Amino acid sequence: MALPAKRKPPRDPLILPNEALPPVASAAQGQSGQAGQLQTQSAGRSRKRWAGATIKFLVLIVGLGVLAFPTFVVLIGGMVPTLVSILVNERPDRHRIQTIAAFNLSGVVVFLIPLWASGHTVHHAVRLMSDVYTWAVMYTAAALGVGALWLGPQVAAIVSNILAVRKRRKLEAVRAALLDEWGTDLLPEGETSPRDAIGKPDSEATCDRA
Numbered sequence: 001m002a003l004p005a006k007r008k009p010p011r012d013p014l015i016l017p018n019e020a021l022p023p024v025a026s027a028a029q030g031q032s033g034q035a036g037q038l039q040t041q042s043a044g045r046s047r048k049r050w051a052g053a054t055i056k057f058l059v060l061i062v063g064l065g066v067l068a069f070p071t072f073v074v075l076i077g078g079m080v081p082t083l084v085s086i087l088v089n090e091r092p093d094r095h096r097i098q099t100i101a102a103f104n105l106s107g108v109v110v111f112l113i114p115l116w117a118s119g120h121t122v123h124h125a126v127r128l129m130s131d132v133y134t135w136a137v138m139y140t141a142a143a144l145g146v147g148a149l150w151l152g153p154q155v156a157a158i159v160s161n162i163l164a165v166r167k168r169r170k171l172e173a174v175r176a177a178l179l180d181e182w183g184t185d186l187l188p189e190g191e192t193s194p195r196d197a198i199g200k201p202d203s204e205a206t207c208d209r210a
Contacts, residue, residue, distance in 0.1 A: 070125035078108035081142035100145040107141025
């Protein structure tokens, strides 16, 4: 007696084989896969870059501690805000770190110069770091760097808006001069007076023309 043939289970119509996928879906999957690979590669390069920079920084610190210990004492205490900004952020921004480090270092150099001029001794370095005024100047300089990062975009936006308003007023003056010379024939359809569009936002002028 012949055994009945096994029937294959029905295929879910919502699950299509790879060859049945439309070209658009296949292209979208390929682009998303490439984007993921690029992000992974860029993240790997960023981690390698920061790892290399960290190793160089540690080598510099160790060498400075061996060759110039008084300078090392002042730097290691004064540059704490920069080190904290590097360690706190999971993905440190290079430009942000450079800004904070530049301001912080400017506050530290103020005390390095008299240290070098006084003979570069450990006693003088410890005496500098035992003064509250020294810590206040160093950390205030780092705080100014953080403030510059916060105020910089806002100041840039304000300046950009002021320049845009001045440019618009100049263009409106040129437009008014052209209309005085050539008449209202230069006006677009729907505008009967040179003052119709002047002073209105672009959205209102567009609605009026529509």
